[in-house]
Amino acid sequence: MTANQNAEPQTDRLEELLIAAAQCFQARGYAATSIDAVARHMGATKGRVYHYFPSKMDLFNAVRERGMQIVFEATEAGYCANLAAADRLTLMALGHVGAMMRHRAFMQVHREGLQMHRFGNATPEQHDAMARHIRQRDAYERRFRDVVRLGADNGVLRVGEPFAITIQSFMSALHSPVTWYSERADDTPEKLEQLAREVVRFAMLGLGVDLAARRWPEIPPLTDALTDEGTP
Amino acid sequence: MTANQNAEPQTDRLEELLIAAAQCFQARGYAATSIDAVARHMGATKGRVYHYFPSKMDLFNAVRERGMQIVFEATEAGYCANLAAADRLTLMALGHVGAMMRHRAFMQVHREGLQMHRFGNATPEQHDAMARHIRQRDAYERRFRDVVRLGADNGVLRVGEPFAITIQSFMSALHSPVTWYSERADDTPEKLEQLAREVVRFAMLGLGVDLAARRWPEIPPLTDALTDEGTP
DNA sequence: GCGAACATACTGCCGGGTATGTTGTCAATC
DNA sequence: GATTGACAACATACCCGGCAGTATGTTCGC
Known part of the structure; x- marks a missing residue:
């Protein structure tokens, strides 16, 4: 059977x-x-x-890695878009928030995994699995960091003094849906999109970009040249 | 000995x-x-x-309750201050962020505790200990909610469409220090204050208040009348 | 000499990991 | 095209260490 x-x-x-x-x-x-x-x-x-x-930790790592893959893919289009920094960042943020809501389980595990490196990881293999994951997380945040920096240099985005803190606050706002979002029966794609847009609106306004008074960017069709350039 | x-x-x-x-x-x-x-x-x-x-859970609950007490006390002065909504909110935010940094251990436990009500809590006593805690959390967030609402009605603060989402994003930004802050040897009170101010600056800007172009509020000396009015 | 404030010794179970059985499938061979 | 054997994809049974909770000392202050 x-x-x-x-x-x-x-x-x-x-x-x-x-x-x-x-x-x-x-x-x-x-x-x-x-x-x-x-x-x-x-x-x-x-x-x-x-x-x-082979072990519980390996299973956890696999879930974690999947979570990482999801956020990378969700923000790829915005990151590679041929647009101004603020628009790229908006698209990345939308992708990130969308992933938080659509793949909440993976995202929460992903987050717990990052918090996990507090005290000693026994085996060396697990230790460098952790190290690899931290590097990926850094690479992911660096994407946001770079785009924000670009926009700040152009005078389009406003950042504060310890630049790292501004980024952390921004990212934290984007992460928030993992805390409060839970799929209900009545959530249409439109409703879901509205929630995501509000999160992004708040976060972008924190960087001085008023999306209410501005056209929301759309993902431009990718040219063949851009299609091939992913993350080599 | x-x-x-x-x-x-x-x-x-x-x-x-x-x-x-x-x-x-x-x-x-x-x-x-x-x-x-x-x-x-x-x-x-x-x-x-x-x-x-008597049990591990009771110990945890005590820690959690202490965390709740800390944030309430940290934001009390701002909440009760006789100032405009935006200034009260700024002071509350500063108090909250300060607590996140100074009492990071309690705050992180406090947060894990809130996330914990996912699946069944066995004993009924533990269940209503949890329920009590949730109510306190709601009461705490309602303080922020009310002040933000007040400022929004006055046209000083800008909020988005699902109002609850704006609040969540705001609170999430204020929570962020528990993730990234770790006390170093070289953190003077001034440096710590600068970090806190940057977090608050970002969060308040997300609500449309530009603290860089505005005087930061100070806690006014409390009159005797205000001293007695806590949370009855 | 009685109780608060602990330490020590012990129990029982839960859960990670392993060792071993069972079933279906496919490929080669006759 | 029936036989066999090898292997994947699991299930079952078992082992054992760690940990919550308990029961019982022990020591000090009053």
Whole structure:
């Protein structure tokens, strides 16, 4: 009966596992989530989880990495757009906030993962998995940082004295949906977009850009030249 | 030897316990923190912890409640100040951010506590301890909400369409120091104040108030009348 | 000599990890 | 085209360490 549930490519099982893990980790946090709980959430047992991942931490890292991938992809178009700095930043922010709302489980895990490097990570392999992740996070934030810096140099964006603090505050505002957003039955795509726009409006106004009195940018069609230049 | 370490009022032992617990909970999170770890952090053993608190959750709740108390006190002066809405809000924000930086351990625990009501809290007593805490959190945010609303009605503050989202974004920006701030050896009170001011400047600008082009408010001396009116 | 303020010793369970069984599938061989 | 065996994709059973909670000392001050 369970056999030959055909038309399920093998990658989907791993995907299903990642989603289940993300939801469990999000609901209770890493430490409080048992492997059995993740398995039960899929209607399976431990065996299935340990068939794909050698340890709980590896599973967590996979979820975390997926989260990183999601935000990178969500902001890629804005970052690479051939527009003014403020418009690029707006598009990046919209992409980021959209990802926070659409992939909330992954995003919350992603966030917990970053907070996790407090005290000693035992094995060296886990330690440099963490280090790799930190570097990716830095690279991600640097994208925002660079665009903001560009806009500030052009006099379009206003930043404060410890520049890093301005960025942190900005990013924190963009992260906020992971805290309060929860999908309801009545959320249409339009409603969801309105929420995202309000978050972005606030954050951009914090940088001195008044989107209410300005046309919201749209993602320009990418030329072939831009398509090939991703992140090499 | 350990006996008669005189001049230690008994309340200080509990205080010391709360601080140790806050630091441990902050470093590893609730689930990953063992009672033994908290005790070791004080150079004591489990017996001492369980002498003051019947369970781990009760200890956590005490830390959480203390965190709530801290933010309430930190924003009290601004909230009760006899000033315009924008100035009151600025003072509240400064107080809030200051608390985030000076009592980071308590604040992070406080935040984890709020996120914790995801799935079932077993005992009914714990459930309504949680409910009480949620109500306090709501009361706290309502203070900000009310002042922002007041300023918006006066046309001094600018808010967006789902008003709740504007508030959430604003609060999220004010919370951000718990993520990035960590006390260094070289942080003078002045430097710390500069950081706080930058966070508040960004957040207030998000509400349309340009503090760079405006005099920062100062806490007016409280009259006797105001002193008595706290939160009855 | 009684109780507060702890420390020490012990129990029971939960959960990460492992070792081993079971089932379906596919490929090669006859 | 039936047989076999090898392997993927799990499930089951078990082991054991860590930790919440408890029960029982121990010491000091009054």
